[in-house]
Amino acid sequence: MGFTVAVIFIIFITYFNSVGTTFVILASIPFGIIGVLLALLIHFQPLSFMSMLAIVSLSGSIVANTLMLITFIEDLRKNGVELEEAIIQGGAIRLRPIFLTTITTVIGLVPSAYGIPTLDRFVQPLSLAFGWGLIFATAVTLVLVPVLYRIKEEIKIRRKKFIAKSN
Numbered sequence: 815m816g817f818t819v820a821v822i823f824i825i826f827i828t829y830f831n832s833v834g835t836t837f838v839i840l841a842s843i844p845f846g847i848i849g850v851l852l853a854l855l856i857h858f859q860p861l862s863f864m865s866m867l868a869i870v871s872l873s874g875s876i877v878a879n880t881l882m883l884i885t886f887i888e889d890l891r892k893n894g895v896e897l898e899e900a901i902i903q904g905g906a907i908r909l910r911p912i913f914l915t916t917i918t919t920v921i922g923l924v925p926s927a928y929g930i931p932t933l934d935r936f937v938q939p940l941s942l943a944f945g946w947g948l949i950f951a952t953a954v955t956l957v958l959v960p961v962l963y964r965i966k967e968e969i970k971i972r973r974k975k976f977i978a979k980s981n
Contacts, residue, residue, distance in 0.1 A: 815870055819843070822877065830888070834966040839880045841962055842955045846876045849950025850943040859939045868943035875944075876951045879915065880959050883908045887963060897967055901960045909956065916952040920945045 819840065826836040850869055854861060887904035895903065926934060927941035 815873075818870070818873070834970065835884060835888070835963075838959060838962045838966055839877060839884055842876050842880045842951060842959060843873050845954040845958070846872045846947045846951035849947035852950065853942050853946030854939065856946075857942050859942060862939050864936065864940040865943040868940045868947065872944050872947045872951070875919070875948055876955065879912045879952060880955055882912060883955070883959055884963065887960075897964070901964055905956065905960050912952060912956065916948055920949055 823836055823840060826839055827833055830836060847869055850865060850872065851861075853859075854865055859865065883904060886908050887900050890900035890904055891897065923941045923945040924930065926937050927945055929938070
């Protein structure tokens, strides 16, 4: 998992040419893990190999949702939209695709998570962990990512002002 995050980190730094944007994207992964742990706790399931596998695969889905939002906001900024407006428009326009992707994935996991029609105890922890982790992370991502992006941009603006003032 650590190796995977490191590779993703390097790829995103190269793609966005920004460490801050990469941190914003990767900051949403821990919230998926919190969702997984809560789901396992609520359903009295142990942290097993399958639930750990769900955490790894969930990280990819969370990053994809976050990436969809961030790249759209960045595209709006490149087209001259002000920061606040880009964040609002990006969140509003990308809300539906992110929400629909999450809902369809979770609905697809319900049968294996809750044993409809039969329960497979081997796959159940993976389905529970992935589904509930995705719901939790998506809810947090839709709020947290725009906030973190705004904070990152504010730090960037203040750093530029400080450097300009120093010269």
